[in-house]
Amino acid sequence: MKLICDSLTCERGGRRVFENVTFQISSGEALIVRGPNGVGKSSLLRVIAGLVAVRSGKMALEGGIEDRTVPEHCHYFGHLDALKPSLTALENLSFWRSFYEPVELAGFSSDATLGASEALETLEIGHTAHLPAAFLSAGQRRRLSLARLLVVPRPIWIMDEPSSALDAASERTLLGLMASHINGGGIIIAATHLPLDLPNTKYLEFSRGDGRDDEGLAEDYDGFGDSGDFL
Amino acid sequence: MNWMTALFVREFKIAARVGGGALIGVLFFLAVVTVFPFGVGPDLKMLARIGAAVLWIGALLATLLGLDRLFQADREDGTLDLLLMSGRPPELIVLVKCAAHWAATGLPLVISAPVLALFVNLEPTAIGAVTLTLLVGTPALTLIGAVGAGVTVSLRRGGVLLSILVIPLAIPVLIFGVSAATAAVGGPTPFLTPLLYLCAISLFALVLGPVAAGAALRVASD
């Protein structure tokens, strides 16, 4: 399985965020996205997760399930925890377990087929199963959100600053889970400053260009809606 | 448990729980209905004439009240991103959320309508008619309101704007709802015609609402 991104260009709110980003990543590899803050790392992750429309460029997954889009192969672990305070930890987790469609692929054997309570145990928050999420601490909430990746097997993990709000111990658990996901043939695309000691780790370095004018997109449309497919 | 029932159960639980908003709709409905006689006067004959309209307007406002949090709460805590990303068709997600919202806020309005009808001195047949029209009409209010909620999801205080956008679209529901209810008590027109129009609008909204709201959510996602 290989994810191919070809000259992705992203614009949000009329502002050019990044352009011509090209990379490929195949199963069993991790891609660490690095660069100064505000340069567009999160936007790239959201583009891959299909949450942000791409202005131009193509994204394709070789070896995935034919009739499913790329995002349907992904888990997205962003800044927000997506937890409902009035629901208990178990209710939150079992909802996501029955809502997300698991992905079975050759060459991707994942142990992320845990039951909701087992996932809570592995992340040492089993005791909070029947507590409303509102009572959980930030770190516990973060681990509850992380548990979502363990209850439904999906090959691609998209993680935006996964180690934020985690203490040292939880960071080790996180690293362990990421390592086992990679070794199981999964893909991780993460924007993080965490030193990730994994065998095949690639780095995607974001940088401000040299300021040359971009002839690619017709410049008259600067500030206007998507003109790409109209031309 | 397939994903739709899981979503429905979750949405219903959130709405039914203490901070949810299910009961607030009914309290607001009660408040609106009780405020009318203070304005119009306690004359029972007059109240009987406008009773159906009072209940319908109360139900419309109560439904609009709870709608702006339909998608906004999910957007703020990141759930909306995950729902849209999951690959489930947004139209069905909207439909299930509307069903849960109706079950949690719309249905209680219908159940409480007969009780509140006593305040406006409606006789039994009229109470039955109003409740039936509300039962058939409130889903259309929720589904049309979902379009307004979807379009204003990214706005900070979208609630007021939502009502302004939705009320013109809800006028046909109000017209046929009230006229069906009053016709049951022997108005000039037969009871069935407006009721069937109301059902038609509800079925139409069943399609238009989710499709338009789903498109609006996709647009607001980045």
Add this chain to the structure above:
Amino acid sequence: MTLYDLANPTRFLSLVERIMPWLIGATVLALATGLYMAFFYAPEDYQQGVTVRIMFVHVPSAWLALLCYAMMAGSSIGTLVWKHPLADVSAKAAAPLGAAFTFLALFSGSIWAKPMWGTWWVWDARLTSFLVLFIMYLGIIALWRTMDDPIKAAKANAILTLVGVINLPIIKFSVDWWNTLHQPASVFRTDGPALHSSILVPLLVMAGAFTLFFIMMHLMFMRNEIYARRIRAMRMRAASAAQPHANVTAQIREV
């Protein structure tokens, strides 16, 4: 002059500059002849006396109110389906115009009804439908103004406008039905086509003049909106990066 040329904002602006003088001339001429015919060519109606002249404002503005909404619906489809870059500019420019024509139709309609009904507002079927249309216009304008990012606002408004245009016939039908139910007040019996040519001709000339005015104003508002988009893009460029025109990109590095 293919639709493609209209898609390019710069070329569109030069096109507007070229035809604007002609458009202004044509509009002034049409309005002048329309007014002249309305007052001197058309006879007074035997029943309503001179108030029939109000029809020459009311009916064209009512038509234009609907034409504006149709233009916005077309532009919305252009935004959502063909992703035409100027479609949302056209929709945003048409909204205030539609509201203005609807207001004019409401104002002239209620004044027309004053002598007959002795009240400033009559819940007549046509007037009520236009009142609802007026609220829909104001809602759309409000949505345009509250969303700051023009591209997302364009798509949200396109969806709202299309939902509106689908519901307009339903609203019209329900208001007519509601009207016959309560009291059949009807102000406008001149809907029938049996208008005498001495009334019909001025009416059509006025309608033509109003349409020309609409096209002129629509292009003017679109021009202003294109300027606004460019100002916003330049301001963002200035704010977004140390070097005003640095473009961000990314490369794979092994280390």
Add this chain to the structure above:
Amino acid sequence: MDSFFADLPRHAEYVAAVYLMAVAVFGGLLTVALVVKKQRVKELAELEAAGIRRRSAKKQG
């Protein structure tokens, strides 16, 4: 021309009100459009002068 005003029978003030409102609405739209245009053209000129080149303007030299 003045004979026109003399023989205006009843309700003339209604007709006048309508046409005055029409002139007001049309005039209002026109002035708003022109005033806003002047403002924005000035703003564009200022931004261009301040060197914030729009990406489409060719780089000078």
